[in-house]
Amino acid sequence: MSQAAASKFPERDISVDEAIRGRKSTRAFLKKPVPHELIAHILDIANRAPSGSNTQPWKVWVLDGKVKDDLVRDILQIYDTTGEGKREYNYYPVNWRDPYQARRRACGWGLYSTMGITRENKKGMHEQRRQNYEFFGAPVGLMFSIDRDMELGSWLDCGMFLQSVMVAARQFGLETCPQAAFCSFYEIIQKRLGIPESEMLVCGMALGYPDEGATVNSFTTEREPLDVFVRWVKELKV
Numbered sequence: 001m002s003q004a005a006a007s008k009f010p011e012r013d014i015s016v017d018e019a020i021r022g023r024k025s026t027r028a029f030l031k032k033p034v035p036h037e038l039i040a041h042i043l044d045i046a047n048r049a050p051s052g053s054n055t056q057p058w059k060v061w062v063l064d065g066k067v068k069d070d071l072v073r074d075i076l077q078i079y080d081t082t083g084e085g086k087r088e089y090n091y092y093p094v095n096w097r098d099p100y101q102a103r104r105r106a107c108g109w110g111l112y113s114t115m116g117i118t119r120e121n122k123k124g125m126h127e128q129r130r131q132n133y134e135f136f137g138a139p140v141g142l143m144f145s146i147d148r149d150m151e152l153g154s155w156l157d158c159g160m161f162l163q164s165v166m167v168a169a170r171q172f173g174l175e176t177c178p179q180a181a182f183c184s185f186y187e188i189i190q191k192r193l194g195i196p197e198s199e200m201l202v203c204g205m206a207l208g209y210p211d212e213g214a215t216v217n218s219f220t221t222e223r224e225p226l227d228v229f230v231r232w233v234k235e236l237k238v
């Protein structure tokens with residue numbers, strides 16, 4: 001799609017800094033639909049993401065309207081009866097340890113406490129988690145898949161593509177939430193979307209206009225300071 005096509009959509013004048021720093025996982029959206037042309041334009045921008053030897057291993061499945069609602073219904077039917085299924089790949093460590101465990105807990109409890117959900121309120125937590133499978137009310141759901149025979153490096157490439165989608169969306173006033181939660185329902189998702197067996201579901205993503213007034217969207221995660229993860233190499237070891 002050409003740049004001229006994009007000019008139809010109002011664009012925000014934001015710096016790259018603001019586009020990256022201002023992004024956050026959004027978990028409540030307006031019902032306002034997103035035109036297919038705009039979704040296509042965002043994916044076209046993200047398609048400039050780098051990949052090893054320009055292999056471009058990402059594949060995107062776009063859902064909205066009845067198709068999205070029907071998939072949501074199918075997933076929730078399973079979630080409400082048998083709960084979350086087994087994932088096909090481990091997104092997270094099998095054995096959690098600090099500092100990752102501590103960060104994960106801070107993120108989870110931070111979200112729940114923003115919503116006024118206490119640790120004893122298992123039903124409240126369940127309800128909040130359940131919203132994953134409704135794409136948090138977003139008008140658009142994206143699913144990302146990758147050919148199974150691609151290696152670890154291609155998963156990195158997909159990650160760069162995902163971030164590019166999330167950042168590019170912001171230019172048009174749209175926000176996102178990447179969602180590994182969908183991996184627990186990969187079987188029904190692959191079946192209903194017709195994702196071939198030769199591909200693996202990487203994750204999903206909610207896309208839409210944010211509900212700025214929603215309490216859940218006031219939650220902002222912390223980041224470690226640079227000295228925690230940056231090492232300035234002053235001399236080489238012998």
Ligand SMILES: Cc1cc2nc3c(=O)[nH]c(=O)nc-3n(C[C@H](O)[C@H](O)[C@H](O)COP(=O)(O)O)c2cc1C
Nearest residue numbers: 023024025107132177178179180181182203220221
């Ligand atoms: C690949 C990926 C999968 C994620 N899966 C989920 C998910 O299933 N549900 C959810 O609420 N958040 C999910 N998140 C959002 C993370 O919790 C979030 O990125 C992290 O807490 C940092 O917060 P921020 O995105 O607001 O900066 C996911 C993030 C990534 C990158």
